[in-house]
Amino acid sequence: MSNSIKVESPLHHAQLDQLIGQSNKGGVILHEAALLGHLNLRGNAQDAEFLAGVQEALGLALPIMPCSSAKSELAQIMWLAPDEWLVIVASGREYDVEQKLRAYLKGHFAVSDISGAQTLIELSGENVIDLMNKSTGYDFHLEIFPVGKVVGTTFAKAGAHILRVSEDKFRLVVRRSFSDYVWLWIQQGSQEYGLTIV
Amino acid sequence: MQQYSGFGLLKHSFSYHENWQRVWSNPTPKKHYDVVIIGGGAHGLATAYYLAKEHGITNIAVVEKGYLGGGNTARNTTIVRSNYLWDEASHLYDHSLKLWEGLAQELNYNLMFSQRGVLNLGHSLQDMRDIERRVNANRLNGIDGEVLTNAQVQEMVPILNCSKNARYPVMGASWQARGGTARHDAVAWGFARAADALGVDLLQQTEVTGIRRKDGAVEGVETNRGFISANKVACVAAGNSSVIAKMVGMELPLESHPLQAMVSEPLKPVLNTVVMSNHVHGYMSQSDKGDLVIGAGIDGYNGYGQRGSFNVVEHTIAAIIEMFPIFSRVRLNRAWGGVVDTCPDACPIISKTHIKGLYFNCGWGTGGFKATPGAGHVFAHTIAHDEAHPLAKPFSIDRFSSGELIDEHGAAGVAH
Amino acid sequence: MLLIHCPYCEEMREEEEFNPAGQAHIERPLNPEELSDEQWAHYLFFRKNPRGLHHEMWLHSHGCRKYFNATRNTVTYEIMETYKMGQAPSVTASKEGQS
Amino acid sequence: MIQVNRIAQSSKRINRQRTLTFSFNGKEYEGFEGDTVASALLANGVDVVGRSFKYSRPRGIITSDSQEPNAIFQIGSTQATTIPNPRATQTDLYQGLTASSTNGWPNVDFDVMSTVGKLGGSMMPPGFYYKTFMFPQSLWMSYEHLIRKGAGLGASPQTGDPDSYDKMHHHCDVMVVGGGPAGLAAALSAAQSGARVIISDEQNEFGGSLLCSTQEIDGQIASEWVEKTVAQLADMDNVYLLPRSTVFGYFDHNLVGINERRTDHLGEHQLQSTRQRLHKVRAKQVILATGAHERPLVYANNDVPGCMLANAISTYINRYDVVPGNKLVLMTTNDNAYKTAIDWHQAGRKVVAVVDTRSTSNGELVDKVRKLGIEIIFDHAVIEVKGNKRVKGVDVAPINAANHSVTGAAKYFVCDTVASSGGWSPVIHLSSHTGSRPVWNDDIAGFVPGKTVQKQHVCGGLEGVYALSKVISDGFTTGAIASQAAGRGEGIYTGELPKINDPQEDASMALFHIPHSKKTSRAPKQFVDYQNDVTAAGIELANREGFESIEHVKRYTALGFGTDQGKLGNINGMAITAKSLGKSIPETGTTIFRPMYTPTTFGALAGADVKHLFDPARFSAMHKWHLDHGAEFEDVGQWKRPWYFPQQGETMQQSLERECLATRNSVGILDASTLGKIDIQGKDAREFLERVYTNPWKKLAVGKCRYGVMCNEDGMVFDDGVTVCLDDNRFIMTTTTGGAAGVLQWLELWHQTEWPELEVYFSTVTDHWSTMTISGPNSSKVLDKICDIDVSNDSFMYMDWREATVAGIKARIFRISFTGELSFEINVQANYGMPAWKAVMAAGEEFNITPYGTETMHILRAEKGFIIVGQDTDGSVSPQDLDMDWVVGKKKEFSYIGKRSWTRFDNKRENRKQMVGLKPKDPNFVLPEGAQIVFDKNQSIPMTMVGHVTSSYYSACMGYSFALAVVKGGINRKGESVFLPLSDGNTVEAEICSPVFYDPKGDRQNV
C-alpha cells in the first residue's frame, strides 16, 4: 500500500514518540514495537509434514514445547497452544510470509493475518519485575520463567501473552482494543519507579 | 407459647431473666411422623409452621443436620423484594412479601423486617429497558415499583457515585419501596419457636443419610440417629438438594455453587436503603448494627465448601468502591460463603416427584430468603393436598421437559 | 482461590486465567429427534452436582483457549487431576471409595 | 503535659529523641516515636477511652494487640482521610494524630446514655430486640430509626479517598506467617536450606513476644537475638521481609492474603505513595507461627478501666516503658503471668497481691515473686471489682473452681489495676480459614490447628509450645521440614541452637469463669465479649432459652461478632456455654473462623482497580476521531461506542433525526469495528456452520455473504450476524459486539468437546479489522471515488463481498445492509482504520456524508424490522417467535443446535409471544421501550399482560413513531388493537402490524 498513508498503531493516540527522552531515570522502560507483522498460525504439531512446511517457509523450526518460542532473522514464533502459534515478522512482511506459509503447508492448517489486531509492548528496567508482579499472577522467577519462555495469562484485567526477552526485558502481546487500558495500567503501576519511554 | 412484649421484658428483668421459657424443646425422634421435613433452614421451618397451622398436620419432624437456620439462612444478605419480571415469579414473591408484612405479629417475634426500599441500578440502555419492562409488569400485577432517573437516584442516595464520569455511569434505577431487609436469624428462630409451640419436633444435629422407599412411595428417612418412618418426606435442603435426590437415584436440574457475602466494621448510619447493581456486580445494605452487608457475585464452579474464591471478594469490594467511593477507607470485618442451588432459569422448584410422598422445594439459588414465608406457605399446601398450590404450579420440575421455563436471568440478573 | 494445572500448557496457573465450564463427560445425543422430551431435558438441564468427587470442565480462556477436564473434590476443593478432552479420569468416586 | 505513667528509659522500642504530639477527644497529649496510640494514652494516664455499645459503660484499654475490644477510635482530621474503627493498640503514633472515641455522648467521661444504660440495661438481655418493638407493626420503622441512631462504632468518611492502593503477586517455597521467635527461626532455617522465603508480621517490627520479653537468649536480652536474626534474613536475597503486614486470610491451594500498611505510621495521608499494598502469595508450603493470645478471666465488673490482660501490662512496661497504674492485683491460673508481677515490681510500683486460683505452685517464677516479698494468695480469685471510671479495689475470695462456687468471705484490697491471666489460646484463625476445624488440647487448655488439606505447617505458640527454648528449636526444625517439602534442602536443621534457660513452670489450671457469691444471673456483670456487651449471664440465659449450639449462642448474644472477632472472649464464651450445658469444651466446639484476621481496608482489597481502571474500556481505531467530533458514547460490553454525534445546540432527538435523514437521503457512516469477527478455516468449516447456525450453509458460494442465527440447545436465539465465504474452506463470521467472546468460546466448546474430528480452526480477528459502514443512496458514489473496483449494482451485487483498495488501502468490502439502504461495509486492517475513515469522510463531503452512532443504527434497522439480539430477544425467544422461519433449515440432515428443543410442548404453543410491529394511534407518541401490552384495557389489576415493547422510536423518515414488540399470537393478530397502560397512569392504544415498516419490498438496498 502507498506509504503516504499515515498508519496508526494501537497506541498511536498515546503519542509515545513525544514522550521519548522526557524522563530517563525510570525504573520501568517502555517501548511499543509498533506495526510489526503478526500472523496467527494453526496446525497439528504431530504432523511431520506440517512441521516441515513451517520449517521451509520460515527457515525456523516450529516451537512445539508448551510455552516455548523460537527466533530467526525472518521471524519470531511464540507457542500459544498445542495447535496455535503467533508468528511475528517485520513490518509489511506479513502478506508474503502468509503466502509463503500457504504455499508450503498442506493438509489441515490455518493462517490469519492479525497485524492490526494487536501490538507489542516491550517492558524492561530494574523495576520491571515489580510491575509484572503488580499486573499478573504468574511467577517471574528465572527458574520458572526463563528467557525465551512465553506465557498466555492475565495482565491486570486484560489478557496478554508475555515473552521473556532477557532477564529484565519482556514483550507483551496486547490486543488493540485493550491497549489503551494496558497503557493506563502501566503508567499507574510504574508511578513509584518512574517510567521511561524509548 | 410464652408471649413476648416490652412489658414482659420489664417483668422478667425483676427476676433477673431467670424464668424465660425455652424457645424450642430438644426432643428425641419419634418412630413415625406424618411428615418429615429435611432441612431446618427458614424454608423448612416455615413449611412445618404452615403445615401445622393451616393444614392441621402437627405430627411433623424437621430434621436438621446442623443447627436450625445454619445453612444459607444464616449467611444471606437478607434482601426482600418482589419486583421480579415474569408473572409466575412476581406473584410468588409478592405472596411472600404480603406474608412478611404481618409476620412479626403473627409469630410474636420481631423479625426486624425493615421496608427501607430496594434500588436496582441501571448502567446501560439495555439495563434501563429491562427496568422499565420489569417495573411496568410489576405495576400491572399490583406490585409497587417506580423507575427513577439518575437525578432521583442521586437525591435518594447522596453517597452513591452518580457521576457521568463513572466507568459505568448510573442511568437510573428501579425502586420498590415495600422491599427491604429482615433479620435472617430471627426469621428462622421465629418460625421454629412457633412451629415448636404447635407440636412440631425440631431435630437438630440429625442428618438424613438415606430415604427408604417401597413400591414407588417413600417410607421414611435414615438418619445418624436411626430410621424415622414417615408418610411424606419434604426436602428443603437448598445447596444440598442434589445430595438428597441422589439418595433416591434422582438427578435435579441444579448446580450448587459457592456464593459469598461480607460485612464491614460497624459504622454510624450512612445508607438507609438497599442498593443493588447487577452491572458492576455489587449490592449492599447497612444492618441495624451498623455493618455494611455486602453481597458478591456467584463463584462459577460447583462447591459445597461454604467458601468461594478470594478474587470474587476483591472484585465485589472494587464494585462497592466504584458505587460508593467514600467507603474506600472503611474496613472489611468478615467474609463467608454459602452453597446455593441454582436452576437453569433462575427460578425455584416447588414440586411433587415421580416418587409418591416425596416433595422438593429447592433451586432458590441466590434469592430465596425473601421467599421464606411464601415458599413455606405454598409448599405446605402442596404437601398437605399432594397437589401443587396454584402459585406453585408453574414451578413444577416438569417445566424442564415441557420447556415452560420462567427465565428470570433476562431481567432479574443477580436474583438476590 | 484455585491453582489449576493446565494439561496443555503443562503448568499450574491462577484461577483467574480459567473459566469453569460445567460437568464433564456429557455427550450430546447422536439422534436428538429420537429422544423423549424427558430424555432431552435430562441432557439439557439435569446434572450430577455431587458433594465430593466431581469431574468438571475448565476452559483455559486466558492461556491456550483449550477446554480440559478436572477431577475435584467439591468440599475440600482439592484438585486430584486434570486431563485432556477425550481422556478418562484416573481418579473416580468408586476408586476413592465414595459414591 | 507530663506522661505520668512513663518510667525511666530502658526499652529500645521507643525513641525518646522524637516526641510526638497528638490529640484524643480534643485534648493534646505527647508520646514518643515507637508508641502505639494505646501506649501513649496509658503513658498519659488516660483511663476511659470509650463507652460500651449497649450499656454505655466506661471502658479502658485491656490489651496491647489485635485482641483489643474497647480502644476503637475514629482517627483522622478531615472528612476525606478519617478512618473508622482502628484499634489504638495497633495504630502507630505519628505527629499530629487526631483520635476520638467512637461512642459516648456528649463525651466519654460524662455520657447520658450511661444512665439509660444503667436503667435500661437490665431490660436488655440478649435477644431483647426479638422480644419487643413488635406492636404496632406500623411503628417498627420508627423504632428502628431510634435503634439505628445508636448503631455503629466509627463514622465513614464523607468524601472520596485521596490515597491510592495496589497489589502484588508473589510466589515462594515457604511463606512464614508471624515473626516471633518461632517464625523468625523457621524463616532462617528455611532460607538457609535454599528456599524462597517470605515472612510477614502484623506488628511494626519483627520479634513478636520477644519485643516485650525480659528473658535472655545467649546471655543477652531476647530482642538482641531478634535484631541479629532479622539482620541475617535481610542479608539473604532469597528472603522477602514484610513487617506491618497482616495476613488477613489463608485461602485454598495455599494462597495467602497479606495487607501491608506502608504509610499509615507516617501520617494521615501521603501524596504520591501507596497507602496499603495487598500481597497475594502462592506458597508451596506455609508455616503458621502466629503464636498465642492470652485469655482474660471472666469476673464481676471486669470491664472497669484498669482491668487488663497480664501480658498486656508486661508489654506496656517492657516495650513502651509505660506502667498503666500504681497498685496492681494480679489474678492468674498459671505461672507465666507471675512475670507481670515481677515486671510491675521492678518498674517500682506496688504489687498489692497475686491471687492464684490454684492451690499452690512452686514454679521458678512463683518463687521469684515470693522472694520479692509479694503476697501470694492461693485458692482465691478476684470475684468482683469496685470502681466506675477506674478500678478502686477488688473483692478477693476463696473459691472452689470444680463446683464453681465461692467458699468463704471476700477480703477487700485497694488497688487501681487488675491483671488477669486465664492461660493462653493459640492463634488458630488462619489455620481454620479453609474449612479445617481446630482440635482441643487438654495440656494447654486450648484449641490447636486441626487436619487440613493445605500444605501447612505450624510451630511455636500456635502449637501450644510455649517454653522459648522449645519454641525456637521448633521453629528451626519446622523451617527445614517445610523447605524440604518445597523441594529444598535435607529437612533437618543443622545450625546450632541458642542457649536459653526457661523457668520451670508448674501446671496451670483450666479456669475461665470466676464464680461470684451471687449466682451469675444476679451478680454484677461479668463481661465475656466487651465490644458487644456480652456477659456470662447473657450466655447462660441464651442456653436456658434453648440456644445450645455454640453457633446459636454466637448469633443470639453476638459473642464474637465484634471487630476483634472474639479473639478476646470466644474461648471463655465457649467454656461458659459448656459449663452451663454440662458438656466439655471440645463437645461444645468453636464457631467458625473466617477472614479477615483483622479488619482490612476496602481500598486495599480493590487495589488499583478503581475509577478508570475499574474495568477495561475498549476503543476502536477511530475513537479519537469520534472524540474530536463530539460524539456521546454508549457502553456496549466493555466497548465505548459512539451513541450519536450531537452538533452545536442540538438535542439528542434532533441529532438522531438529522443522522437518520442524512443516511436515508444521501449517505451516513457508522463505525462498526466492534462487531465480533471470527476467521474460520478448514475443510469442515462449512459443515461446522451447518451445525451451529439454524439456516443452511452448504450452498453459500465463494464471494457471497449470508445472515445466520445461532440458538442455544434450548432453541432460543442467542446471537446472529453475517458470515462471508472467502473460499470453500474459509469463512469470516461476524457476531454481535457483546456476543463476540461468547460465540468464539461456544464454537470452541463444540469443536473441542463434541466434534474434534471436524477439521476446522477458529481465530478471532475482531481487533484486526476496522469496519466502517457507509449506507444510503449515495454510498456507492462515495465509494466509487476512492475504490479501485466497479461498485455498481450489476457487478457488485447485494450480499456479495469483494477485495479492493479504498483510498489505496487494502480492504474487504461486504455489500450487506442493516439499514435497508444501499450499504457497503468496508473492512481495513485496523492500523489503517483512521486513514481509511478520514479518506471516506473526505470523499463523502460533497454528499454531506454524516457520521451516525448506535442509536441511529438502531432506528434505521428497526424501520426495517431487523432484530437486535439482547434487545428484541431475552433468551426466551426462538426464531419462530421472531417470525423468522425462513432462517430455520428444514432439510439439513444434521440435527443442528437448538432444533430438537423446538418440538417441546411449550415451543409448539399457539399463543407464544411473537415479534410484531406496533403503530401507536398517536403517530407522534413514542411508546416507552419496556411498556407492557394488554388486550383488554378495562381489566382491573392484576392485568393479563400479553407482551411488551422491545424497541421504539420516532421515525423522521416515515414521519411517525413506531415500535417492535412481542405479543402473544401476534403474528396472526396483525391489524388488531392492543393497549399499553403506562407508568404515568395513561393507557395508549396501538395497532399490531408487520415489523417491516420501511421499504417492505427491499428495493432501496439496490438503488
Ligand SMILES: Cc1cc2nc3c(=O)[nH]c(=O)nc-3n(C[C@H](O)[C@H](O)[C@H](O)COP(=O)(O)OP(=O)(O)OC[C@H]3O[C@@H](n4cnc5c(N)ncnc54)[C@H](O)[C@@H]3O)c2cc1C
Ligand atoms: C451469600 C448469600 C447471599 C444471599 N442473599 C440473599 C438475599 O439477599 N435475598 C434472598 O432472598 N436470598 C438470598 N440468598 C439465598 C437464600 O439464602 C436462600 O435461598 C434461602 O436461605 C434458602 O433457605 P433454605 O431454608 O431453603 O436453605 P438453608 O437455610 O440452607 O436450609 C437448608 C438446610 O438443610 C440442611 N440439610 C442439608 N442436607 C441435610 C441432610 N442430609 N439432613 C438434614 N439436614 C440437611 C442444611 O443444614 C440447612 O440448614 C443468599 C444466599 C447466600 C449464600
Ligand SMILES: NC(=O)c1ccc[n+]([C@@H]2O[C@H](COP(=O)([O-])OP(=O)(O)OC[C@H]3O[C@@H](n4cnc5c(N)ncnc54)[C@H](O)[C@@H]3O)[C@@H](O)[C@H]2O)c1
Ligand atoms: N510460657 C507461656 O505460658 C507462654 C504462653 C504463650 C506465649 N509464650 C511466649 O510466646 C512466644 C511464642 O512464640 P511464637 O513465635 O510462637 O509467637 P509470638 O507471639 O512470639 O509471635 C507471633 C507473631 O505472629 C504475629 N501474627 C499473628 N497473627 C498474624 C497474622 N494473621 N498476620 C501477621 N502476623 C501475625 C504477631 O504479630 C506476633 O508478632 C514465646 O516467646 C513464648 O515464650 C509463653
Ligand SMILES: Cc1cc2nc3c(=O)[nH]c(=O)nc-3n(C[C@H](O)[C@H](O)[C@H](O)COP(=O)(O)O)c2cc1C
Ligand atoms: C446479614 C448478616 C450480617 C452479619 N453481620 C456480621 C457481623 O456484624 N459480624 C460478624 O462477625 N459476622 C457477621 N455475619 C456473618 C456471620 O458471622 C457468619 O459468618 C455467617 O452467618 C456465616 O456463618 P459461618 O461463618 O459460621 O459459616 C453476618 C451475617 C449476615 C448474614
Ligand SMILES: [Zn+2]
Ligand atoms: Zn493452557
